[in-house]
Amino acid sequence: MLEKDLLGPTESAGRPLIELRGITRRYANGTTALAGVDLVIGPGERVAVVGRSGSGKSTLLNVLGLLDAPDEGEVLIDGHPVEAAQDRVRAEWRSSELGFVFQRSHLIPALSVRENVLLGLRYSNASLDDADQVVTGSLRAVGLEHKEQALARTLSGGEMQRVAIARTLARPARLWLADEPTGNLDSAQSLEIIEELKRRAAERGAALVVVTHEPDVAARLDRVVTLRDGLVVADSAHATTPAHGPDQDRGDLPTRDRRPRTRLTARLARTLRFVAQGITSNAGRTASGTLASAVAVALAVTALGLAQSASGQVTELFDAQRATQVTAALAADGTSDARWPVRVGTVAEFPGVTGVEHWRYRTGVPVANGALAALTVDLVEVDEAPGAITDTAVTWAPGEDRVLAEDEVLLGTDLARRLGVAQLDVSPEITVQGAPLRVVGLVTASRSGTATGSAFVGPGATGDLAASLSSELFVETVPGAARNVADRLHDLADPFQTTRMTIHPVLEPNAFRGELQDSVSASLQVLAVVAALAGLVGVVFVNLLSVSSRTAELGVRRAFGARRSELVTLVVGECTALAVLGAVVGLAVGFVAIMVVTAAARWQPMFDERLLLVPLAGALVFGLLGGLPPAIAAGRIEPADAVRS
Numbered sequence: 001m002l003e004k005d006l007l008g009p010t011e012s013a014g015r016p017l018i019e020l021r022g023i024t025r026r027y028a029n030g031t032t033a034l035a036g037v038d039l040v041i042g043p044g045e046r047v048a049v050v051g052r053s054g055s056g057k058s059t060l061l062n063v064l065g066l067l068d069a070p071d072e073g074e075v076l077i078d079g080h081p082v083e084a085a086q087d088r089v090r091a092e093w094r095s096s097e098l099g100f101v102f103q104r105s106h107l108i109p110a111l112s113v114r115e116n117v118l119l120g121l122r123y124s125n126a127s128l129d130d131a132d133q134v135v136t137g138s139l140r141a142v143g144l145e146h147k148e149q150a151l152a153r154t155l156s157g158g159e160m161q162r163v164a165i166a167r168t169l170a171r172p173a174r175l176w177l178a179d180e181p182t183g184n185l186d187s188a189q190s191l192e193i194i195e196e197l198k199r200r201a202a203e204r205g206a207a208l209v210v211v212t213h214e215p216d217v218a219a220r221l222d223r224v225v226t227l228r229d230g231l232v233v234a235d236s237a238h239a240t241t242p243a244h245g246p247d248q249d250r251g252d253l254p255t256r257d258r259r260p261r262t263r264l265t266a267r268l269a270r271t272l273r274f275v276a277q278g279i280t281s282n283a284g285r286t287a288s289g290t291l292a293s294a295v296a297v298a299l300a301v302t303a304l305g306l307a308q309s310a311s312g313q314v315t316e317l318f319d320a321q322r323a324t325q326v327t328a329a330l331a332a333d334g335t336s337d338a339r340w341p342v343r344v345g346t347v348a349e350f351p352g353v354t355g356v357e358h359w360r361y362r363t364g365v366p367v368a369n370g371a372l373a374a375l376t377v378d379l380v381e382v383d384e385a386p387g388a389i390t391d392t393a394v395t396w397a398p399g400e401d402r403v404l405a406e407d408e409v410l411l412g413t414d415l416a417r418r419l420g421v422a423q424l425d426v427s428p429e430i431t432v433q434g435a436p437l438r439v440v441g442l443v444t445a446s447r448s449g450t451a452t453g454s455a456f457v458g459p460g461a462t463g464d465l466a467a468s469l470s471s472e473l474f475v476e477t478v479p480g481a482a483r484n485v486a487d488r489l490h491d492l493a494d495p496f497q498t499t500r501m502t503i504h505p506v507l508e509p510n511a512f513r514g515e516l517q518d519s520v521s522a523s524l525q526v527l528a529v530v531a532a533l534a535g536l537v538g539v540v541f542v543n544l545l546s547v548s549s550r551t552a553e554l555g556v557r558r559a560f561g562a563r564r565s566e567l568v569t570l571v572v573g574e575c576t577a578l579a580v581l582g583a584v585v586g587l588a589v590g591f592v593a594i595m596v597v598t599a600a601a602r603w604q605p606m607f608d609e610r611l612l613l614v615p616l617a618g619a620l621v622f623g624l625l626g627g628l629p630p631a632i633a634a635g636r637i638e639p640a641d642a643v644r645s
C-alpha cells in the first residue's frame with residue numbers, strides 16, 4: 001500500500017474513517033487486552049467507549065491511534081489496511097490525522113504552556129503561520145488563555161489536563177482520541193470540555209472517540225461502545241455517514257498543509273528547534289548533561305597542558321644544567337714543551353664556542369723582589385688575562401686595562417705577601433727569571449686552588465724558558481655544544497700524545513632529558529585519555545538516565561507523529577550539544593587550572609592550538625558516539641507503553 005493512500009480524505013468519500021477487524025492484543029505477560037474486536041468509526045462520528053477498569057478501553061484507543069499494533073486482525077484507514085511494520089507510515093498518519101488526549105497530561109514541565117501547546121502543532125503538518133492565533137484559541141477553549149506564559153510545572157493537575165486538551169485541540173486532526181480526558185476535572189468542567197471537544201470536532205468534521213467512566217460524559221456523545229474483557233459487548237449504533245460535516249466557519253483552526261509527507265528538511269529543522277528548546281529550557285538537565293563532558297575535558301586539558309608545560313620545564317631545567325665548559329689538560333713529558341694538536345685560536349672558532357682561555361704552566365721559575373731572596377714559584381702564562389672563563393678574580397691596580405702587556409705580571413695574593421708586595425698604586429716591580437716586570441694586579445681567588453701562590457704573565461713576557469711546560473685549555477660553549485667540542489679535541493689529539501692529554505668528561509644529559517620528558521608526557525597523556533574515556537562513559541550514562549526519565553515525553557512526541565529517526569536525531573543532537581557545551585566549560589576550567597598549577601610551580605605555562613581544537617573535536621565525536629546508546633533507547637520507545645507510564 002502506498003503511503004499517500006493514508007493521507008487525506010480525498011479518496012475516502014463514503015468509506016469508514018477507521019475500521020478494526022478481529023483485533024486481538026496480547027501483552028507479554030499473557031494478558032489478552034483485546035480479544036477479537038470489530039469496530040467501525042465513520043468520519044465525524046462521536047463515540048463514547050465505556051467499560052469496567054481493565055476491560056481494554058485504553059488498549060483499544062491505542063490501536064485506533066496507531067500507537068499500538070495488534071497481534072491479530074486488521075486496521076483499515078479510509079478502507080486501506082495498515083501494516084504493523086509500517087512504522088514510518090503510521091507515524092506520518094499520526095502526525096497529520098490524529099489528536100490524542102492521554103489519561104495523564106504528559107506536559108513537558110520545563111516548557112511554558114504556550115510551548116507545550118505548540119509542540120502538538122509542530123509535529124502536525126499544519127502551517128505555523130497562524131500558530132499564535134491557534135494556540136491562544138485552543139487555550140481559550142479550555143479556559144486557560146491567561147496561563148499561556150506560565151511554566152507547565154506550576155499548574156495544578158486539572159490545569160495540566162486542560163492544557164493537554166488544548167494541545168490536542170490545536171492539531172488539525174481527522175480523528176480525536178481522548179482517554180478519560182476529564183478524569184482530573186470537576187463534573188461542570190468535564191461537561192464543558194466535552195462540549196468543546198464536540199464543537200471543535202464538528203468544526204473540522206473530525207471523529208471523536210472518548211474513553212470515559214462518567215455516564216454524564218458518555219451521554220453527551222452520539223454513540224456508546226461498551227467493552228468487557230476485551231470484547232465489544234454493546235454498541236449503540238453502527239458506523240454511519242458523518243453525523244456532523246465540517247462547519248464553514250473555521251475560526252482559529254490551523255490550515256492543513258497538504259504536502260504528502262513531512263519533508264526531511266522540515267523534520268530536521270523542527271528537531272533542531274527542539275534540541276535548542278530542550279537545552280535552554282531545562283537548566284538542571286543541561287547542567288548534568290554538560291557535567292560529564294566538562295569534567296572530562298577539564299581533566300584532559302589540564303593533563304595535556306601540564307604535559308606540555310612540564311616538558312618545556314624539563315627542557316629549560318636541562319638546558320640550564322647542560323655542559324657549557326670543556327677543560328682539557330696537556331701534561332709535559334719532561335723533555336719537551338706540551339703542544340696542543342690544534343692552535344688555540346682555531347678552538348675559538350669551533351661551532352658553539354663562546355670563549356677560550358689557555359693557561360701554560362712553568363714550574364720552578366725564580367722570582368725576586370729587590371733585596372728579597374728569590375723564590376721559586378709556578379708561573380702561569382695566559383693569553384691576555386685570566387678570568388674570562390676560569391672565574392679568576394683579579395684586583396687590578398688603578399688605571400690598568402685588564403690585559404697583560406709583555407712587561408707586566410699578576411701576583412697571587414699568597415705570593416704577593418711572601419714577596420712583600422702590598423700596595424699596587426706605587427707600581428711595584430719584581431724580577432721573573434731576571435726580567436723586570438711591573439705588578440699590575442693581585443689574583444685573589446681562582447678555580448685553581450694554587451693560583452694565589454702563582455704569578456701570571458702575558459705571552460712572551462719571559463722569553464725562552466728552560467722549564468718544561470704543561471698546559472690547560474678552558475673552553476666555554478653555548479649550552480649543549482661542549483660535547484662536540486670535547487669530541488673534536490679528542491679527534492685532533494696526536495695519537496702518540498693521547499696519554500698526555502686529558503679531556504674532562506662533559507656531563508651531557510640529553511638522552512636522559514628526552515626520556516624524562518617522554519615519561520612525564522606519556523603519563524599525563526594516559527591521564528588525559530583515561531579522563532576522556534571516563535567522560536565518554538559519563539556522557540552515555542547521564543544521557544541514558546535522562547532518556548529513561550523522559551520516556552513519557554518522548555512517547556508523546558511519537559504519539560504526535562515524530563518518527564523513530566526524529567527521536568534518535570533529537571537525543572543525539574542534545575547529547576552532542578551538551579557535550580560541546582561541556583567542553584567549552586571544561587576548556588575554561590582546564591586553562592585556569594593550568595595557569596594556577598604552573599604559577600604555583602613557577603613554570604612557564606604552554607598552550608598550543610591543539611589544546612583548544614582536540615577537546616572540542618573530541619567532545620563532538622564523544623557527543624555523537626555517547627549519544628547513540630541513549631538515542632537508540634529513545635528510538636525503541638513504544639508510544640503506547642510510554643504514555644501509560
Ligand SMILES: Nc1ncnc2c1ncn2[C@@H]1O[C@H](COP(=O)(O)OP(=O)(O)OP(=O)(O)O)[C@@H](O)[C@H]1O
Binds near residue numbers: 027029055058059
Ligand atoms: N503494557 C501492558 N503490559 C501488560 N498488561 C497490560 C499492559 N497494558 C495493559 N495491560 C492489561 O491489559 C488489560 C487492559 O488494559 P487497559 O488499560 O486497556 O484497560 P482499561 O479498560 O483502559 O482500564 P482502565 O479503565 O483501568 O484504564 C488490563 O488487564 C491491563 O492490566
